[in-house]
Amino acid sequence: MLNQIDLSRTDLNLLVLFEAVVEERHVGQAAGRLSLSPSAVSHGLRRLRRLFNDPLFLRTPKGVVPTERALDLAGPVAEILARARVVIGAAAPFDAAISTRRFTVGAPDGVSAVFLLPLLAELRRHGPGIDISVRQILPPRAVTTTDSVWEPVLADIEARAMDIAVVPADKVPARFTSRMLYEEDFVITMRAGHPFGEDPTLDAFCRMQHLVVSLTGDAHGFVDDALAQQGRSRRVVLTVPNFMVALAIVADTDLIAALPKTLVAMHAQRFNVVSMEAPLPLVHSHIRAIASKAALMDAGVAWLFEMLGRAVTSQISLAGNRLVPPHQTLPRR
Structure with missing residues (x-):
């Protein structure tokens, strides 16, 4: 022994x-x-x-x-x-007003950039001593279905590597609690004055130079799958590991990228980019907050889960006023 x-x-x-x-x-x-x-x-x-x-x-x-x-x-x-x-x-009973706990939320940066500012505003009002760690997560490869791509994230939630994940997910196992925060589409994003804005056809789209967000550097994404269904292809000049870098690069180059519509609506003016609907069908997803039912027995995690939903509801309401109508670009500055 x-x-x-x-x-x-x-x-x-x-x-x-x-x-x-x-x-x-x-x-x-x-x-x-x-x-x-x-x-x-x-x-x-x-x-x-x-x-x-x-x-x-x-x-x-x-x-x-x-x-x-x-x-x-x-x-x-x-x-x-x-x-x-x-x-x-x-x-001890959880009291957000005096708590000094730190929670971890996992999300792609294209999602965390939507909820972080309003969540921090909620924390300033209701939990000023609470700290947040954000863990960047992306699937190993862009896919057309979200049924299984986030399974490693679910394992991390159960292992308490993160308290809550906010990801595109259509189906969530029964041992988890999920809350649909908002629906997301992808739009084609480019610098103001980009020539694609004047000729947003599929032929022109395929001729453009493209940027893809990929954690691993894989240049094949869901847009390529959609193009292949129509016998088309494109040139991916650059891959970057997150969406905010993509926005910054698109703003100062001739590259175009398919980026989340809500993210672009929130940050278009800051980066001086414009966007429009894609000339072919792209991914439509449901962004959900996910936590294990066991974790939600912790009053602190349950409170944060509620705060996250409240923050996103307020942010999406504001962002909705800035979303790009179909087939139109944002005004140029």
Whole structure:
């Protein structure tokens, strides 16, 4: 039988210190985050090195770098602390007005750019001490169906790697709770004055140079699937890993891109881009907030789930006034 480690001889606060140094990569910044002195953090690191029999962090001119052992420990330690926080947080009634919890929301940036500002506004009013971490998620390849592409995200929700996911999803397993936040279409987006705006035909579309948002750099997307059904193809000049970068590049080049309509409506004026309906059918999706039913037993997660829905409802109401009517471009500045 294996000998069990006597946890009574181990200060579990060292794991909190370890997490802070891993995330900050700097002893002084970790000390500030934990309201400790740098010397106290250094002392804790010495104890951690003895505990794990490894240097854990190597000093550099700009801070510290974790060793391979520290990187291996980072995931399990984060999971242990996350579970401990849930258990302790559930022990007392959740009060958003005084809570200092941090929640993690996963979403593609084309979705988080829609809900983040209104969500932060709700938090300022109702939960000023609550912090949010946003985890960028995209499918490994653009697809025409959302039935299975988000299965890895569902696994992450169950593992509590994130509290809530906001993704395009048509079907959600019964062990999850979902809330439809808004419907999304894709529009063709380009810089103001782009020649495609004057000749938005399918032939012209295929002649244009295109940008695709792809996490892996795969240049084949759902637009290519739609074109192939009509015996057409296009040239993808560039792939980028997120939608906001796509907006910035489209604004200053002759590239065009199929981007989420709500995202473009919200940020078109800032980037000076215009958009129009595509000359062929593209993906229509339902953006849903998803959480596990087990997680929603946590009053804090349930509260955030409700706040997220409220924030998106207000944002979509405002964005609706800026959406591009079919076959029209946004006004040029």
